Amino acid sequence: MAFRALSKVKLKVEVKPVVDSFAFRLHYKYTLLIFLVSAFLATAYDLVGKKIDCMTPFDDPEEECHCEEDSFKEAVDAYCYIMGTFTVDRHHGGKIGVDVPHPGVGPYYGTEAVTYHGYYQWVPIVLFFQGMLFYLPHLLWKVFEGGSFRTIIQNLSIRDYLGSGDNIKNYFTRETQFDELMKYISNHGISHHAWALAFFFFETLNLVVALGMIFFTDWMLGGEFLFYGANVMEVIGMDPLNRTDPMAYVFPKMGKCTFKYFGSSGTIQVTDNMCLIATNVVNEKIYLFLWVWLLLVASVSALWLIMRILMVAIPYLRQSFLKMYVKKEFHRDVATIMETASLSDWFLLVNLGRNMDRMVFSEFIEHFAKESYPEANEIEMDDVGIGRPLSRT
Incomplete structure (x- = not known):
């Protein structure tokens, strides 16, 4: 695989x-x-x-x-x-x-x-x-x-x-x-x-x-x-x-x-x-x-x-479930990612959250949202790192 x-x-x-x-x-x-x-x-x-x-x-x-x-x-x-x-x-x-x-x-x-x-x-x-x-x-x-x-x-x-x-x-x-x-x-x-x-x-x-x-x-x-x-x-x-x-x-x-x-x-x-x-x-x-x-x-x-x-x-339930593995101050980043995340993307992220330290996973979610969705974080496209938005199902 x-x-x-x-x-x-x-x-x-x-x-x-x-x-x-x-x-x-x-x-x-x-x-x-x-x-x-x-x-x-x-x-x-x-x-x-x-x-x-x-x-x-x-x-x-x-x-x-x-x-x-x-x-x-x-x-x-x-x-x-x-x-x-x-x-x-x-x-x-x-x-x-x-x-x-x-x-x-x-x-x-x-x-x-x-x-x-x-x-x-x-x-x-x-x-x-x-x-x-x-x-x-x-x-x-x-x-x-x-x-x-x-x-x-x-x-x-x-x-x-x-x-x-x-x-x-x-x-x-x-x-x-x-x-x-x-x-x-x-x-x-x-x-x-x-x-x-x-x-x-x-x-x-x-x-x-x-x-x-x-x-x-x-x-x-x-x-x-x-x-x-x-x-x-x-x-x-x-x-x-x-x-x-x-x-x-x-x-x-x-x-x-x-x-x-x-x-x-x-x-x-x-x-x-x-x-x-x-x-x-x-x-x-x-x-x-x-x-x-x-x-x-x-x-x-x-x-x-x-x-x-x-x-x-129900996408809202998926978002709420993912937030359980992220610190509260990073919930906005979860919402940003879940706007375009597919069902399989969500399932993978949930399992990453279950297996990573909560603080580490929260920082990853913040990094993912910032790099993949720069417009949501008011970041110039020139500063965007490697990565692209998740594909929709």
């Missing part, structure tokens, strides 16, 4: 340029971390014991023999975990300990409505890839931008500008560096126009990813995620034995599993097993937190995007 045209630019290690906003970082830093931690917790079966434990017809707590029955139980456990368990829908409204032993667990006659639960074996993998998708817009932005924004700031950090020893020379050569920066802004409008539009696109992509993850998770959980958190909040204060717990419906701790095998006479035997799905003890908490977090991320991203649209549509 044309950012590299500034060959004299050298940004010190102590200064790390920042272009993305808090809403942007909310996705690729915090949300990514949350999903990776959630994926780890979903695989930490040692926290809850066995990932699944089924009661087979041969279970006898008084027997200590670990022979063929143990092998049969291991096969049932593995089968039910791989193929998934189910709950009977009509048993979710019964009173625990009176009508049913557990929510959704009871007699099943083969023609009733049931809900299958096989997603829990995919939870860690899905959470990991969802986290990666939240990082994707940032990765694409970094590939597009190539780290070139570092080249714009030159040696204008406060550490260099007011440094000691050899660095004090930057104080006396600041106008030269201002000229270099001003020439870039004036002569490479097309480049940073594409740069700004790309960033706005990736900001929008962040919101698309957040909304996409909400609806994907809802699809994965059988349409139970959109209102999952709200439904949990409604029953959180009720008696656990006399309520329909949405967590028990979406993430049942007990489920049913039908296992078929050949008996000793060669006929097919069918066993109706009740299984403890211990991993759902963790899953229900993970997805309750993710429901709250994804709602927060999507809301912040949407509000930020609305603010961005307003700034694009």
Whole structure:
């Protein structure tokens, strides 16, 4: 990109340029971390014991023999975990300990409505890839931008500008560096126009990813995620034995599993097993937190995007936003520059203001307005330095 045209630019290690906003970082830093931690917790079966434990017809707590029955139980456990368990829908409204032993667990006659639960074996993998998708817009932005924004700031950090020893020379050569920066802004409008539009696109992509993850998770959980958190909040204060717990419906701790095998006479035997799905003890908490977090991320991203649209549509808001990075006595220079500054010019100046010391940036704005708009400062054209007015969009 044309950012590299500034060959004299050298940004010190102590200064790390920042272009993305808090809403942007909310996705690729915090949300990514949350999903990776959630994926780890979903695989930490040692926290809850066995990932699944089924009661087979041969279970006898008084027997200590670990022979063929143990092998049969291991096969049932593995089968039910791989193929998934189910709950009977009509048993979710019964009173625990009176009508049913557990929510959704009871007699099943083969023609009733049931809900299958096989997603829990995919939870860690899905959470990991969802986290990666939240990082994707940032990765694409970094590939597009190539780290070139570092080249714009030159040696204008406060550490260099007011440094000691050899660095004090930057104080006396600041106008030269201002000229270099001003020439870039004036002569490479097309480049940073594409740069700004790309960033706005990736900001929008962040919101698309957040909304996409909400609806994907809802699809994965059988349409139970959109209102999952709200439904949990409604029953959180009720008696656990006399309520329909949405967590028990979406993430049942007990489920049913039908296992078929050949008996000793060669006929097919069918066993109706009740299984403890211990991993759902963790899953229900993970997805309750993710429901709250994804709602927060999507809301912040949407509000930020609305603010961005307003700034694009209303020049006065752009001017006011830029003034936040400039000392009050230089606000007139900001107004002068913004009279002809394009949207991409404004975006570049805002990011320069975020990454430069406020006093240094204010002096640059004053220098830019004076050199590029001499008529506004009653300066003769013969005294004008290098630079020209910003181009309009």
